[in-house]
Amino acid sequence: MRKTTGQVDTDIFAAIAHPVRRQILDTLLQGDMTVTALSAPFDVSRSAISQHLGILMDSGLVSMEKRGREHYYQLRPDNLNEIARWIGQYEHFWQQKLDALGDYLDEMAAQDEQEKS
């Protein structure tokens, strides 16, 4: 049911790109819920909510547990760490490049000096 972390792909971005799905995730922050309870605040059909839940489960952000006759949905926030790591990579990338540029400029200057002397 649950994907392991590190398997993050565009699914997870697609999953949270939809406002209804973000609202579902926000609602699940309060605790595990059935699809009926989750549908209540929305002006969309239960089957639409089920479809959104399916996408959220595929992304690994939500899992489902059967308790008696009811299916309860629960939040799996671990995968968000993966998104965070991805975004972090951008910042890390630029910081690293700017460091490298500094070193390179120093080298250029040293070479210019050598050529002069």
Next chain:
Amino acid sequence: MKRDLKFERFYPHPPERVWKALTDPDALAAWYMTNDFKPEVGHKFTFHTDPGPGFDGTLNCEVILVDAPHELIYSFIGGFMKRKTTVRWLLIAQEGGTLLRLEHTGFTGLTDAAVSFIIGSGWGRFLAQLPPLLDRLAQAEITES
């Protein structure tokens, strides 16, 4: 909502030298990425870097603006950037060197949704589990708003 990456660095080197490092293909290959860059508006080129998760290491770019030795802008797409982003290098001559401003902007769609969602208030309680970067992003949000 903060969606852009902005950095500033001071280098104790004249703008001309910084410009060369930013626009000479051999120089770029040495510190930045292998490339077929030319400082000509409209030139389409690629940068190649190490592949990562969800990223084959290729960035497809196009030169948008060349104003030596002041400003260089190119578009940037690759990895999980679904649309073109913009990388802008601004060289500001200062006493004893150059202030380099780097802006990576234009994140729209899914990436934005991810960023804004993670640092959105409802998820504040998970911030503790996230890398330090997000804490800083969140802080920047608070101070900016």
